[in-house]
Amino acid sequence: MKPISFLAACLVALLMSACASTGGSSSSAAGDTYFEVHRDGRIHVFYDAKTFQDYLRVGETAFRITRIGAGPQGETLVFGLAEADRIKTRGLAGPDIWDGKKKPGKALYAEFRRDNDIYVLSNYADIVALRQGQTPANTQSQPASGPNGENLFYATDSADQLMQLFAGYHTAP
Numbered sequence: 001m002k003p004i005s006f007l008a009a010c011l012v013a014l015l016m017s018a019c020a021s022t023g024g025s026s027s028s029a030a031g032d033t034y035f036e037v038h039r040d041g042r043i044h045v046f047y048d049a050k051t052f053q054d055y056l057r058v059g060e061t062a063f064r065i066t067r068i069g070a071g072p073q074g075e076t077l078v079f080g081l082a083e084a085d086r087i088k089t090r091g092l093a094g095p096d097i098w099d100g101k102k103k104p105g106k107a108l109y110a111e112f113r114r115d116n117d118i119y120v121l122s123n124y125a126d127i128v129a130l131r132q133g134q135t136p137a138n139t140q141s142q143p144a145s146g147p148n149g150e151n152l153f154y155a156t157d158s159a160d161q162l163m164q165l166f167a168g169y170h171t172a173p
Helices: 003-022 049-058 093-098 124-131 156-169
Strands: 033-039 042-046 064-067 076-080 109-114 117-121 139-142 151-155
Touching (some): 033 049, 033 124, 042 049, 049 076, 076 093, 109 156, 117 124, 117 156, 151 156
Parallel strands (some): 033 109, 117 151
Antiparallel strands (some): 033 042, 109 117, 139 151
């Protein structure tokens, strides 16, 4: 085999394996977690817990899709992407959920953050209500008990489970 042919065959094999490995990205299993943060005229949306944790730590995301002025009040929408999804342009859980093309999973864990409040929810309809300025009717509050002193509000339909999940997502390693 000629050196060029061997190199070309290796390159093709490498590209095929890379394509195969990105097919099972985090967005294929997404829909079980959803995070929305309203801050500084932007709405940040995440479907991947690791990407959300990175955002909380550094204030930005490495990979994102930005829609300037596309929020309900003209905010900029910023969709944080998992690293495995960085080259995709469609089929992404965050934008698809926001656009109504995809519904979150039934076992949803969601956080909605605005001002000094964190709502921990299990129903996407509550997130939509919060976006529209409404407060979910059935919440249990824990004032100033968030990781940075935020007010926490848990959906009462599954408050105990949500409290445990919240603690798991926000406990330092």
